[in-house]
Amino acid sequence: MEKARKRKKPKRAKPKQVKSYQSQQKRRRSRALLTQACLGVMIVALLFGVSYACVQIVHGQPVLPAAMMDGLGSLVPGSTSAPQGTSTPQGASTPQDVLEPAGTPADAPSGTGTADGQAEPQVRAQSWNTAVPLERTLPADLSAADARMIAVPENGRLSTEYFRTALFIGDSLSQGFALYEPTRDVATVCAYKSTSPNQVLQNYVGQRPDGSKIEMWDDIKLQNPSNIYILYGTNALIAQSDEAFLKYYSDLLDLLRERFPNVPIYVQSITPTTAAQGVKQPPLENGHIRQVNAAIARMAAEKGMYYLNAQEALADTEGNLRADYTGTLDGIHMNPKGYAEWADYLLTHTVYSSYNAQFLVEGPYA
Numbered sequence: 001m002e003k004a005r006k007r008k009k010p011k012r013a014k015p016k017q018v019k020s021y022q023s024q025q026k027r028r029r030s031r032a033l034l035t036q037a038c039l040g041v042m043i044v045a046l047l048f049g050v051s052y053a054c055v056q057i058v059h060g061q062p063v064l065p066a067a068m069m070d071g072l073g074s075l076v077p078g079s080t081s082a083p084q085g086t087s088t089p090q091g092a093s094t095p096q097d098v099l100e101p102a103g104t105p106a107d108a109p110s111g112t113g114t115a116d117g118q119a120e121p122q123v124r125a126q127s128w129n130t131a132v133p134l135e136r137t138l139p140a141d142l143s144a145a146d147a148r149m150i151a152v153p154e155n156g157r158l159s160t161e162y163f164r165t166a167l168f169i170g171d172s173l174s175q176g177f178a179l180y181e182p183t184r185d186v187a188t189v190c191a192y193k194s195t196s197p198n199q200v201l202q203n204y205v206g207q208r209p210d211g212s213k214i215e216m217w218d219d220i221k222l223q224n225p226s227n228i229y230i231l232y233g234t235n236a237l238i239a240q241s242d243e244a245f246l247k248y249y250s251d252l253l254d255l256l257r258e259r260f261p262n263v264p265i266y267v268q269s270i271t272p273t274t275a276a277q278g279v280k281q282p283p284l285e286n287g288h289i290r291q292v293n294a295a296i297a298r299m300a301a302e303k304g305m306y307y308l309n310a311q312e313a314l315a316d317t318e319g320n321l322r323a324d325y326t327g328t329l330d331g332i333h334m335n336p337k338g339y340a341e342w343a344d345y346l347l348t349h350t351v352y353s354s355y356n357a358q359f360l361v362e363g364p365y366a
Contacts (some may be wrong), residue, residue, distance in 0.1 A: 147269070147290075147297035151309035151349075156363020158347045158356065163187040167225035169256075171195050173271060173333065174231050178209040180339040190220045196236035197248040201255065221259050226355055228256065228263055229308075229346065233270035233292060234332060237283040246295055253303055264351060267300035268308045269293040271342075272321040277331030284332065286319045306351055313345035314338060 160182045167188045168177045174191035177183040192206025199206070199216065206216040230253070236245040256265060270289050278285030293311070300307040314334070316322045321331060325338030334342070350356050 147294040147307065148309055148312075150297045150301045151269075151307050151312075152266070152351060154348050155350060155352065156348065156360050158350055158359040159361050160186060160343075160347070162227075162347065162350075162356065162359040163343075165226035167220075167223050167228045168230075169220060169228065170231040171235055173234060174229075175209040176334060176339045177343070180336040182340065183343055188223060188225065190216070190223065192216050194235055195232075196239065196245070197232050197252040198236075198240075198244075201248060201252055217255075220256075225260070225263055227350075228260060228265045229268060230256070230265065231268040231270070231310075233289075233296070234284065237270075237288075237292065238281060242292055242295070245292075246299065249296070250299055250303075253299070253305065257303065257305075264353070265300075265305040266308050266346075267296060267305050269296065269310050271332075271334075272311055272315040272319060274323075274326055274331030275318070275320045278320075280331075286315075290319065308346070308349055310342060310345060313341050 163183050163186045168174045168183075168191060170191045172191065172193045174189060175193065177187055178189035178191070183189075189209060192200075192208065195204070195206050195216065200220070201217070203215045203217040205213050206219075207213050208219075232249060232252075233245065236248070240248075253265070253267065270293055272286050272289065273281075273284045275286070278288075282288070290311075293309070297307040297309075311319070314321060314325060321334070322338070325334045325341065327333040327335045327338075
C-alpha cells in the first residue's frame, strides 16, 4: 500500500487550448519583430537618401543622374527627352541647324585663310532656336562639308553650374580648365601633360594638372559625367603623321562611346597658335590646323558626336591665336583670359537636352 502511495502521479497533459495560445503568441512576436526590422531598414534608407540629396544640393549638383532625369522628363506631358550622343546614322535624331537667308555675315572670323593662303569661302551665320529638339540635317557628302557647317552653333547660355558634371579629356591645353576660372574646382579634368590619343589607348601613365601621375584610361573610365569635352592634336601633330593621329583619335572616340554609351560627346577643334609658333613648328601652322580640324569635324559627325569650333572664340581675324589670350611660355597655351573666353564659348554652344535645360539662363528657350 505504501509503495502504491509513493508512486508519482502521472503528469497531466496541458490542455490543447494552452498550447494553441502559446503558438499564436510566438507567431505574433515573430511578425512584430519582422515588421520592426523592415521599418528600421526603411527609416535608414530614407535618412540616407535625404542626406545624399542635401549634400548634392549644397554642392550645386543634380540629385538624379542625367540619364534618369531625361527618362523622367519624357514622362511629363509636353516635355522632351535629350538627344543623346550615341552613335547614330547620318541625319539621325540630333538638333537641326537652321540657316539664315543668304548674304548674312559669316559666323567665323572674317579673313580666315587656308594652308595655301587663300581665303576660305564664307559660311552663312547659323541660329538654333530649339524650343523643342529638332532633327539636325547634315550635309549629304560629309567628305566635302565645311567644318563650320557641322559645328554646334550658338544656342542660349548655360550657367557655370553646368560644368560640375562635365568631364574634360585631353592634354596640357585642357589642363587649363583645372587651373583657371570659371571651371577651376568645378569641372572634372582628366587631362595629362604632353599626351596623344594613342597613349591613352595604351593606358600610359600620364601627369595630372596637380603633378600626380596615373594610368590615363584607368582614370577616365571611372568617371560618371553628364557631358564630355575632348581635345587632342597639338602633341600628336608634332610627333605623328596626320593620318596616324586621326586613326588613333577615331579609335579613342569609339572607346569613349563604348564606355559612355548615353553621354553626349563634344569633340573640340584644335585651338589656334600664334603665327610665330607656326613658323617655329610647321605642323602647328594655323592653315594646317584648320585642315586637320575639318577632318576631325567630319569624323565627329560620322560617329554621331558633336563638333565644337572653338577657333571662333580664340582666333583673331587672320586665324591666329589672339594676342591678348597668349600665355607667357609659348604660342600654344593661353592665359586666364583666354580660358575664360573659351569656357564662355562652351556655355553658349550646347545641344538641347532636358538635362542641360536646367542650367539655361538666357536664350531662345531659357
